[in-house]
Amino acid sequence: MNRLIIIGGSDAGISAALRAREIDPSVEPTIVMADRYPNYSICGLPFYLSGEISEWRSLAHRTKEEIGQAGIRLLMGRHAKAIDAEKKRVLVVDEEGRAGELQYDRLIIATGAESIKPGIRGMDLPGVFLLRWMDDCFAVHQWLTEHKPRSALIVGGGYIGMEMADALSFRGLSVTVVEFAETMLTTVDKPLGEEIAAELERRGVSVAIGVGIESIERDGNGLTVKGSNGFNARADLALVAVGCRPSAQLATGAGIKTGIKGAIKVNQRMETSAADVYAAGDCAETWHHLLKNYTYLPLGTTAHKQGRIAGENAAGGNREFAGSLGTQAVKIFDLVAARTGLRDSEAQEAGFDPLTNQFETWDHKAYYPGAEKMIIRITGDLATRRLLGAQILGHYKSEVSKRIDIFAASLFNDMTVEQLSDLDLSYTPPLSSPWDPVQMAAQDWVRNLK
Amino acid sequence: MNRLIIIGGSDAGISAALRAREIDPSVEPTIVMADRYPNYSICGLPFYLSGEISEWRSLAHRTKEEIGQAGIRLLMGRHAKAIDAEKKRVLVVDEEGRAGELQYDRLIIATGAESIKPGIRGMDLPGVFLLRWMDDCFAVHQWLTEHKPRSALIVGGGYIGMEMADALSFRGLSVTVVEFAETMLTTVDKPLGEEIAAELERRGVSVAIGVGIESIERDGNGLTVKGSNGFNARADLALVAVGCRPSAQLATGAGIKTGIKGAIKVNQRMETSAADVYAAGDCAETWHHLLKNYTYLPLGTTAHKQGRIAGENAAGGNREFAGSLGTQAVKIFDLVAARTGLRDSEAQEAGFDPLTNQFETWDHKAYYPGAEKMIIRITGDLATRRLLGAQILGHYKSEVSKRIDIFAASLFNDMTVEQLSDLDLSYTPPLSSPWDPVQMAAQDWVRNLK
Numbered sequence: 095m096n097r098l099i100i101i102g103g104s105d106a107g108i109s110a111a112l113r114a115r116e117i118d119p120s121v122e123p124t125i126v127m128a129d130r131y132p133n134y135s136i137c138g139l140p141f142y143l144s145g146e147i148s149e150w151r152s153l154a155h156r157t158k159e160e161i162g163q164a165g166i167r168l169l170m171g172r173h174a175k176a177i178d179a180e181k182k183r184v185l186v187v188d189e190e191g192r193a194g195e196l197q198y199d200r201l202i203i204a205t206g207a208e209s210i211k212p213g214i215r216g217m218d219l220p221g222v223f224l225l226r227w228m229d230d231c232f233a234v235h236q237w238l239t240e241h242k243p244r245s246a247l248i249v250g251g252g253y254i255g256m257e258m259a260d261a262l263s264f265r266g267l268s269v270t271v272v273e274f275a276e277t278m279l280t281t282v283d284k285p286l287g288e289e290i291a292a293e294l295e296r297r298g299v300s301v302a303i304g305v306g307i308e309s310i311e312r313d314g315n316g317l318t319v320k321g322s323n324g325f326n327a328r329a330d331l332a333l334v335a336v337g338c339r340p341s342a343q344l345a346t347g348a349g350i351k352t353g354i355k356g357a358i359k360v361n362q363r364m365e366t367s368a369a370d371v372y373a374a375g376d377c378a379e380t381w382h383h384l385l386k387n388y389t390y391l392p393l394g395t396t397a398h399k400q401g402r403i404a405g406e407n408a409a410g411g412n413r414e415f416a417g418s419l420g421t422q423a424v425k426i427f428d429l430v431a432a433r434t435g436l437r438d439s440e441a442q443e444a445g446f447d448p449l450t451n452q453f454e455t456w457d458h459k460a461y462y463p464g465a466e467k468m469i470i471r472i473t474g475d476l477a478t479r480r481l482l483g484a485q486i487l488g489h490y491k492s493e494v495s496k497r498i499d500i501f502a503a504s505l506f507n508d509m510t511v512e513q514l515s516d517l518d519l520s521y522t523p524p525l526s527s528p529w530d531p532v533q534m535a536a537q538d539w540v541r542n543l544k
Numbered sequence: 545m546n547r548l549i550i551i552g553g554s555d556a557g558i559s560a561a562l563r564a565r566e567i568d569p570s571v572e573p574t575i576v577m578a579d580r581y582p583n584y585s586i587c588g589l590p591f592y593l594s595g596e597i598s599e600w601r602s603l604a605h606r607t608k609e610e611i612g613q614a615g616i617r618l619l620m621g622r623h624a625k626a627i628d629a630e631k632k633r634v635l636v637v638d639e640e641g642r643a644g645e646l647q648y649d650r651l652i653i654a655t656g657a658e659s660i661k662p663g664i665r666g667m668d669l670p671g672v673f674l675l676r677w678m679d680d681c682f683a684v685h686q687w688l689t690e691h692k693p694r695s696a697l698i699v700g701g702g703y704i705g706m707e708m709a710d711a712l713s714f715r716g717l718s719v720t721v722v723e724f725a726e727t728m729l730t731t732v733d734k735p736l737g738e739e740i741a742a743e744l745e746r747r748g749v750s751v752a753i754g755v756g757i758e759s760i761e762r763d764g765n766g767l768t769v770k771g772s773n774g775f776n777a778r779a780d781l782a783l784v785a786v787g788c789r790p791s792a793q794l795a796t797g798a799g800i801k802t803g804i805k806g807a808i809k810v811n812q813r814m815e816t817s818a819a820d821v822y823a824a825g826d827c828a829e830t831w832h833h834l835l836k837n838y839t840y841l842p843l844g845t846t847a848h849k850q851g852r853i854a855g856e857n858a859a860g861g862n863r864e865f866a867g868s869l870g871t872q873a874v875k876i877f878d879l880v881a882a883r884t885g886l887r888d889s890e891a892q893e894a895g896f897d898p899l900t901n902q903f904e905t906w907d908h909k910a911y912y913p914g915a916e917k918m919i920i921r922i923t924g925d926l927a928t929r930r931l932l933g934a935q936i937l938g939h940y941k942s943e944v945s946k947r948i949d950i951f952a953a954s955l956f957n958d959m960t961v962e963q964l965s966d967l968d969l970s971y972t973p974p975l976s977s978p979w980d981p982v983q984m985a986a987q988d989w990v991r992n993l994k
Contacts, residue, residue: 105978116991135909135911135973135978137971137972137973137978138909138911138912138973141911141912141973141974146912146913147911147912147913152910152911153911155978383968393971394971394978395968395969395970395971395978395979396968397978398978398979399965399966399968402965416963416966417966417968418968419968420968421968421969421970422970422971422972423970423971423972423975423976424972425972425974425975430972430975432970434968434970459585459588460602461585461588461591461597461602461603462588462591462596462597463596463597490974490975491941493943493945493946495943495970495971495972495975495976496943496946496947496949496950496969496970496975496976497946497949498970499946499947499949499950499967499969499970499980500946500949500950500953502967502968502969502970503950503953503954503957503967503969504953506957506966506967506968507953507956507957507959509957513866515849515852516849516866516867516956517949517952517953517956518833518845518846518849518867518868518869518870518871518884518952518956519845519871519946519949519952519953520845520871520872520873520882520884520945520946520948520949520952521587521843521844521845521872521873521945522587522872522873522874522875522880522945523585523587523588523591524591524875524940525873525875525880525940525945525946526873526945526946528555528585528587528605528844528845528847528848529845529848530949541566
């Protein structure tokens with residue numbers, strides 16, 4: 095039972111291989127990967143494209159040499175074309191089109207996700223880009239350096255859209271962001287999205303909301319982008335970032351069951367419907383700690399965790415994925431937006447009776463220089479008083495992301511909102527208050543019950 | 545049952561009064577306080593003395609007017625001289641020496657702590673100061689502005705000593721810190737204390753360790769300070785900050801039981817041994833969540849919590865103090881040191897079988913500019929794998945204090961070290977890694993079990 099094949103060399107795949115070796119050093123993991131960039135931090139692409147990182151190789155969590163030294167074999171530039179779950183074989187084709195077969199005892203599918211390519215006319219024009227993998231990144235980078243665009247239009251106000259608005263502004267481009275919804279960053283509530291839109295505008299980014307892009311056309315050296323409500327703009331470069339979907343074709347082709355949004359069905363041991371086949375990361379469903387059900391929540395953190403669990407179990411261990419809370423953070427210019435758990439609408443859908451309360455305070459004692467305003471939204475269940483979720487927007491030096499983690503740790507332990515006041519949190523005037531903002535917000539939520 | 549008398553107008557006293565009013569608006573809290581500075585943030589004194597805060601009044605958490613508007617009566621400049629727990633009366637003397645009596649239905653003792661005045665010859669000389677209350681602060685400030693000292697010697701390398709070394713350096717003084725123990729900040733482990741000593745020296749602060757100060761003498765316009773191992777130094781100002789002890793004389797005089805270090809014995813409802821008499825804050829013992837026993841741990845955060853509980857119960861509520869973990873953080877120049885829970889020696893004394901492991905990593909993905917090293921020490925129990933405590937030292941922009949709070953929330957919920965890896969913590973490359981440093985340190989602890 096020592097031949098472990100892993101398809102995919104990004105977060106989930108590498109985590110699985112490393113963990114398998116830790117659990118059982120006799121396991122020989124082989125990673126089959128389409129490109130030549132194992133273990134790259136694709137979350138870091140905007141910072142390379144901004145120019146803040148000069149060397150793209152520094153985006154690797156580990157070098158190929160380090161991966162090799164960990165006892166992991168990398169088969170790069172090989173497309174896994176099919177899985178025969180009966181015969182436990184993977185059909186692999188190399189860059190010259192030569193086919194081969196790999197026999198496995200255990201298989202982990204970690205094929206990730208792919209950018210959604212919306213039905214916009216002109217998507218395939220030169221100067222129009224998607225952004226997910228290293229090759230996408232190189233294509234954008236090449237365009238930036240060769241064509242020196244002065245303006246960019248970003249379709250989609252999600253994480254990638256926000257980070258790229260920041261990145262391309264940093265690079266000196268004039269940026270427009272177009273979002274179909276009512277505000278930016280719809281993964282957080284509207285009042286926070288509006289603050290983010292205001293920050294974008296303060297930084298010179300044009301913001302268009304409620305606009306669906308319909309077409310992109312070449313126009314001399316640039317592009318003309320048209321959309322609903324008479325939207326019409328010129329730009330030298332367009333980036334389309336409207337989300338992703340699981341890359342699960344290989345699994346479906348092998349008769350492995352898929353579920354939500356086409357993601358591979360797994361249990362908490364990360365086992366698929368096929369014997370000895372595991373899946374992890376953005377290609378797979380995710381157990382949600384609060385919903386007590388599966389969902390689709392592709393995040394790098396989750397990919398690392400699920401990969402680790404899959405690797406442990408594939409190597410003979412026995413561990414369950416404890417569940418996601420959808421905890422996430424993003425830096426947009428000087429702001430950080432973060433969330434964990436459920437929002438009001440999600441909580442309602444899940445059958446809770448939620449109350450969401452917004453609270454605003456300083457990140458630390460206002461008498462100490464440099465205090466910044468912080469907005470905290472707490473969602474709790476009226477019936478049980480249980481904490482269901484939180485969102486924070488604040489300055490990027492205000493420890494927003496680790497404050498959301500206090501909520502995340504509390505959610506993990508099924509605490510009530512009121513119990514947050516019992517937590518013994520640290521305080522020094524330059525960094526907090528005797529009641530941390532997290533606790534003040536919790537007390538405000540309780541006060542609003544009456 | 546509406547006459548609530550509170551002795552002490554600092555964190556615990558004000559928190560108690562505010563909470564009592566929230567619970568029962570018919571309660572009329574009267575606060576008897578010796579000075580005229582209700583609800584001042586004494587944790588902020590170093591930042592006033594550094595010059596970073598120009599107006600001392602901004603140190604008030606609330607103004608007198610705000611306290612009055614909350615329905616709280618302030619009797620300032622009144623010393624509570626005695627409690628008659630039988631007749632439910634407090635003997636009060638005003639600044640002119642006039643005595644009076646206050647009748648109570650419920651009483652909360654929130655008299656705080658006082659600086660320890662060590663047996664150093666010359667402690668009462670002009671230019672030698674303690675620092676705890678506003679009056680101490682004004683005395684130091686007056687000396688700083690009138691005498692314009694160019695050098696300062698600080699006796700004691702604890703929190704106040706460290707913050708004042710930073711503050712007086714910021715003000716332009718040449719500073720020496722003398723500590724009796726082997727390194728600075730003995731509330732954290734020696735490797736962290738040594739890093740702090742190195743930071744002090746980088747910032748031009750002279751550090752003397754293993755020195756017991758014996759005498760201070762006037763020497764022209766300055767002071768000569770002598771100690772063990774031939775220590776001999778001149779300074780224009782000396783600050784003695786060697787810790788504090790509970791101010792519990794009023795309680796002992798009334799026959800109320802005291803315990804550890806002379807602190808007032810309380811239960812988790814903050815009730816003392818006398819009927820209808822509560823105590824809270826630095827004058828009282830503290831229930832420790834991990835030790836499941838009482839200890840003495842004077843901290844502003846705890847004072848707020850205990851005051852709130854005492855106020856709630858005094859107003860007819862029923863709430864227990866959930867316990868302290870001794871969570872604390874301090875900023876020293878560019879570093880923040882933070883801890884929560886038990887250290888190795890404390891865990892051993894408490895009957896655990898601890899393993900403490902030190903781990904060093906970057907505060908965020910190293911490819912993103914500005915990454916700083918962070919040291920994390922985890923103490924866990926070998927028998928149960930339970931998390932017992934953590935210490936972090938890092939840059940003050942590295943979210944050290946809210947990272948310690950992730951440990952604090954985990955300790956509160958009795959988690960194992962291994963379970964830290966199950967937490968769904970936030971990640972974005974400028975602020976963390978897919979496994980937060982907290983989780984990497986936990987995984988390293990587990991790895992070292994073998």
